[in-house]
Structure formats: C-alpha cells, structure tokens
Amino acid sequence: MDRQRVDVVRHFSRTVTQRVGALDDSFLARDRPLAQSRLLWEIGLAGAEVAVLRTRLDLDAGYLSRLLRALEGAGLVTVGSADGDGRVRTARLTEAGRAEWHLLDRRSDELAWSMLAPLSDGQRDRLIAAMSEVQRLLMASLVTIDTCPPGDARARTCLRAYLGELNERFETGFDLDIDDEPDLVPPAGLFLVATLNTEAVGCGALRFSAGEPAEIKRLWVSRSVRGLGVGRRLLGELERRAAAAGADTVRLDTNGSLTEAIQLYRSAGYHEIPRYNTNPYAHHWFAKRVAGLS
Amino acid sequence: MDRQRVDVVRHFSRTVTQRVGALDDSFLARDRPLAQSRLLWEIGLAGAEVAVLRTRLDLDAGYLSRLLRALEGAGLVTVGSADGDGRVRTARLTEAGRAEWHLLDRRSDELAWSMLAPLSDGQRDRLIAAMSEVQRLLMASLVTIDTCPPGDARARTCLRAYLGELNERFETGFDLDIDDEPDLVPPAGLFLVATLNTEAVGCGALRFSAGEPAEIKRLWVSRSVRGLGVGRRLLGELERRAAAAGADTVRLDTNGSLTEAIQLYRSAGYHEIPRYNTNPYAHHWFAKRVAGLS
DNA sequence: CATGATTGCTGACTTTAGTCAGGTATCGCC
C-alpha cells in the first residue's frame, strides 16, 4: 500500500464526494422525501418496470411499493400492468410527473454548470478531461475477476459475444457451437469471467492436458471496457492459475486478424512458437513460461 | 451552457459520487448509527470544540448534543469545559474512542487502496493525477468573488496577509498601516474579496478619481489557491466594475519583485505606461482600456 | 451586579428509511 497515493484518494473522496455528492442529492431535494424523488427520477420519461426499479435502486419490494403509492397519490405516477405478463407492472410518469422530471433535469444541468461556470475555458477542458479519466479508471478498478462454471449465464453471455465477434472479424467467418466446448472445469481446465456491476465484460479459459503446456482459450473483453487493462488482468490471472496448477508453460493460438490480442501477448512476454495444433483458424502460436509465478 | 461538457459533469457526479460516496460512508458503518460514527471521526485524535463540530457537520445543536451523550454513554468520548470560556465545551476521545478512530482510519485506507489495487502501476499514476486535477479545479470553482466593506473581518485578513507578503518580498521592506487605507467604498472606490468555504483567499480594490482612470489596488491571492486563476478572475471583475462605474481605462502600479503579478497584467492585456504617481515602491505602471466591458 | 447575548443541554415531538411476515393475482407447466 502506497501512503502517498492512498492519501490522494482519501483526500479526493473526502472533498469531491462531500461537495459534489451533497450537491448531487440536493438537486433532487424538493418538498418530498429524497427516496420519492430518486424513484421519480429513475422512472424517467420512458417509464420503467417495477422490478427494474427495484434492482436499480436496490430497494425492498414492500418499501418500493409504498413509495410508488405515495407518488401515485401525489398524481405524479401511474402504475399499470404491462402488455405481456400480467404480474409485471410498469410505472409511468403522468403529465405532472413529466413536468417534475424536467424540472429535476434542469436543476441537474444547472448544478453541473455551476461547477464549470467560474472556470476559464482552458480550465473547463482540463476539468472535463480529468473527470473522464477518473471515471474510466474507477470503472476499470471495479472490474472483478473470478472463476465461474462455463455453463453459467455470465459465461454463456461472454462466449456468445466472443464467437459473434470472431465470426465478424475472421475473413473466413467462424462457426462453432459453444456447447461443443469441452468442460472447462477443474481438473481439466477452468473458466474466468470479468464482471463489472453484475455485467459480464470479459472471459478467459485454461485447458490442462497431462504432459503438455496449459492452453489459454477464449480470451475476450467486451468493447465497453476495452482499453482499461481488463484483457491484461485476465491473462495474468490465467497465467497465475496455470502456474498454481503445476504448469511450467502456457501456450495459445490466435487468428491473424486479432491484432490487439497479438500485441497484448507480445507485450506480456509471450514469444511466437511453431504450430502445435491443427486449428484451421489459427495463424500464430505463442508460449510463455509461467513456472514460479505467484 | 455547453451541453457536452455538462453531460460529462453529470455523468461524473452520478457514477463517481454514487460509488465513491457510498464507499466513503460505508467505511464509517459499524454497529452504531452513521451520525455517531461521523461525529466520532470528526472529533479526531486532537479533540474538537462542540461549536466547531456543529458547523463542520452542519447539525442542529440539540441533535449534536444528543449524539455526544450517546458516544459518552458508549465510553468513547468525554466532553469537558475548555480552559478559557466556561460555556465552550470540548469533546475528546477516550482511550477506547481513540482505538475506534484508528480502526476507522485503517478502514478508510483500505477503501482507498481497494480503488487502486486492481490497476496497473501506470493506471494508478494516471488516476492519482486526474483525481488531483479534479479536486484542484473543483476547489477553484468554489471560489466566489463579491464586494465587501474594507473594514470587514475577511477584508482585514486579506490586507494583513497582503501587506505581510509585500514586506517580505520587497527588497526595501514595506511599511504601511492598513488603517491608513482611504475608504474603498462607493462612490470613491470598492473592495472585492474572493472566498473559499468561508475562508478569504484573495482580494482586490478599485479607487475612482474624477477625471482620471480608475486605479486598481491591493490585488492579492492567498498562496493556498495560487495557480487556480483566482487572480485573473479578480482582475477581470475589477475591470468590469470599473467599466460599469463609467471608467474608460484602469491603471495600476506594481513593484518589480512581483513577477507573477506583472505577468498576469501583461497577459490580461495591460500595457506599460509612464510613471503616473510618486509611489516610492513602484517600478512599473500599467493601463488597460475597459470601456464597453460587460 | 444587573442585563442581554452566547453556548450548550433536555424533553417532546415528526418524518423518513427500512424490514419482515403474510397475502393475492398471475404465469408456466405438467
């Protein structure tokens, strides 16, 4: 732990959070409870299903129901059944609710502007750039990596996206059913997913074969978090796990069109090796020594 | 108002504030109410006067008193009379309270570190730099500028600091009583202070003389906010007010040792003019046309 | 030493937030 850096983060949290955060709540503060305002805000102009609101705001079902009744009572919201499923209910803003939403929207704008207004144009640019940077990097640091069975919903989401992307990028197209996948579970292998806020944003797998190097497969990162180092983290984690499982070396194959991946492998210390399999889609083969990695 | 920039700020507030803010409160969450933890944290190892706590946390006097009783009951805090004023009371942490504070401090460290840990070293550097930048610029945007009578406490703080600094920087020293100051109040002149969070961090004055250009005096910015554009804002505001009062031109004199100030004047469009007064401390004289400034 | 201001404390309240245990309507499915 690095004292100096931690102090900057703590100072940042303290000042920025207190100040911006206080303002950020205050833009919702009207003559009604904060929870009601937040809910109204979250329903939005397009309306929203009650279940979605519940997860987004992380509220107790009963509490949320009561809040909706209160907004209904104030004439700001109507809750009606959705088309398909009669159990699912959808909250929509009334005309008055819509007006209220627009008012909050305007106040939010004003608040944001109040932070920019006193600055010179150059300072505004710098502030905007720094805010984007902080946000991107905090997003990166919220990505967690852990194992997951390859049959899991998150894994399947990743694999579907991965295969779709290969199919789109390979000149020859690509055709493989993800259910053909041999079981990537211990002891034959393992499967990692990278998760951001419950959303799966990346994956990677290892396959072990007795007497041979461990093989890295299915390394993929969602476009939404590309450039945040998630691929490198996945790769590193796969290497560590391969080493922990007793492998001296890991190897992998890749298609020539996946240039970022190839660059990643090279910069992570992989060296090109001769063809070791008959994969018709592979153009390059790489390996790296991982023995002793912790 | 600039749509694109405002959107970045709003997005920043939303994501960063929600996430960092939520964490920031969570580090205080123990088995006691949040308000108590916050109070204990704010009292700190050095102790704090009750009135100071009240303003810092912005709490109702009665509520604060009750919170202190609760912490006292838990054996974490003692509240005793201060030395001088028998009405003023000072809260101090007991041994147990101190231990609790250290625990919170450690948790805050861990939380800060949890944002850095998943990142690469280069990313950490970039995040730290961006956080500092956001904080500095938000601080800059919190500085407000308004008129204030020169006899006011804030004005006198500024003038004292200003004169102290001149005395320190001029080769010949500087000697002037701030009470010698002719009244810088309308219609003869005016006095501006820049304020950050109730702290005076800069000042500037105008003096009007019939038939002559308005004169800028006492432009000063506290070291704590130097480099944030406060001087330039003060100068601009003085020019606008001079123009509003009917002046065509403003002028000023300055000592050769005040190099940043001279640079500021030049870059703000001032041009050097011949000596127009007999100020023994002045080496340079500047003027700028302000007619038509809004 | 009387007076008004300041500082903090106490009691009596209200509102908000949040939890938990049922209950009812609906759906998918055999």
Next chain:
DNA sequence: GGCGATACCTGACTAAAGTCAGCAATCATG
C-alpha cells in the same frame, strides 16, 4: 385444472434522523 414459482401489495413494526421550544450556565459590559 392443480401446483409451484413469480411479481407485487399490505399491515405492522423499528430505528435513525432531524426539528423545535424552552432552560440553565456562563460571559462581556456598562
């Protein structure tokens, strides 16, 4: 058409947060 699961609602509760008015001690000042 019966069954378990799903999606939401209602009633009954608790704890925390916050407000307000009045009170007691202390201070500065004439």
